[in-house]
Amino acid sequence: xxxxxxxxxxxxxxxxxxxxxxxxxxxxxxxxxxxxxxxxxxxxxxxxxxxxxxxxxxxxxxxxxxxxxxxxxxxxxxxxxxxxxxxxxxxxxxxxxxxxxxxxxxxxxxxxxxxxxxxxxxxxxxxxxxxxxxxxxxxxxxxxxxxxxxxxxxxxxxxxxxxxxxxxxxxxxxxxxxxxxxxxxxxxxxxxxxxxxxxxxxxxxxxxxxxxxxxxxxxx
Numbered sequence: 001x002x003x004x005x006x007x008x009x010x011x012x013x014x015x016x017x018x019x020x021x022x023x024x025x026x027x028x029x030x031x032x033x034x035x036x037x038x039x040x041x042x043x044x045x046x047x048x049x050x051x052x053x054x055x056x057x058x059x060x061x062x063x064x065x066x067x068x069x070x071x072x073x074x075x076x077x078x079x080x081x082x083x084x085x086x087x088x089x090x091x092x093x094x095x096x097x098x099x100x101x102x103x104x105x106x107x108x109x110x111x112x113x114x115x116x117x118x119x120x121x122x123x124x125x126x127x128x129x130x131x132x133x134x135x136x137x138x139x140x141x142x143x144x145x146x147x148x149x150x151x152x153x154x155x156x157x158x159x160x161x162x163x164x165x166x167x168x169x170x171x172x173x174x175x176x177x178x179x180x181x182x183x184x185x186x187x188x189x190x191x192x193x194x195x196x197x198x199x200x201x202x203x204x205x206x207x208x209x210x211x212x213x214x215x216x217x218x219x220x
Contacts, residue, residue, distance in 0.1 A: 055079060056112065058072070059112060063110070063111055066084060066110065136190060145159035147176065
């Protein structure tokens with residue numbers, strides 16, 4: 001599914017009651033492919049992926065089991081479960097448990113609720129930017145060595161042989177190790193971090209994809 005073909009993301013405003021009698025309110029959330037909601041759409045895409053986003057756009061109502069959602073949306077059950085689990089971790093999906101009167105099994109009925117999406121988006125963005133700052137600080141305060149093939153990067157202690165006996169020779173390709181001057185890249189990254197701090201949501205924009213991926217890998 002191409003980004004251009006995405007339909008508006010609509011969660012219906014409904015009032016209902018679970019078996020236990022507790023009521024809840026579902027808010028109507030429309031995320032269109034327009035600039036003002038660009039961050040939300042990009043955030044959801046990065047969180048659940050294109051297949052997960054497609055599942056959400058096809059979901060017409062809530063209070064469904066994962067199997068019912070798979071049947072309604074036509075999505076693979078594993079994608080449905082992964083998407084629901086990911087949204088649940090970010091407090092964008094919730095479930096209620098009830099017992100099936102016929103089988104006696106416990107049923108988990110899901111609802112997707114994006115009322116808190118702005119808070120979740122900003123919290124994740126701040127976390128990713130903090131990871132970038134930590135990584136940048138380490139780069140600025142550590143001297144690294146590498147070879148022409150850039151097999152790996154080594155601290156002075158490793159490259160010099162003080163710890164591993166490399167004696168400034170790459171243990172992988174046997175080429176000479178030299179000082180890896182990444183100051184220009186670090187300056188560029190510092191500028192990007194400063195830019196993102198003025199609009200933290202922008203870390204999820206497509207043009208910042210590589211920055212996001214780096215921050216996400218550091219978060220793991």
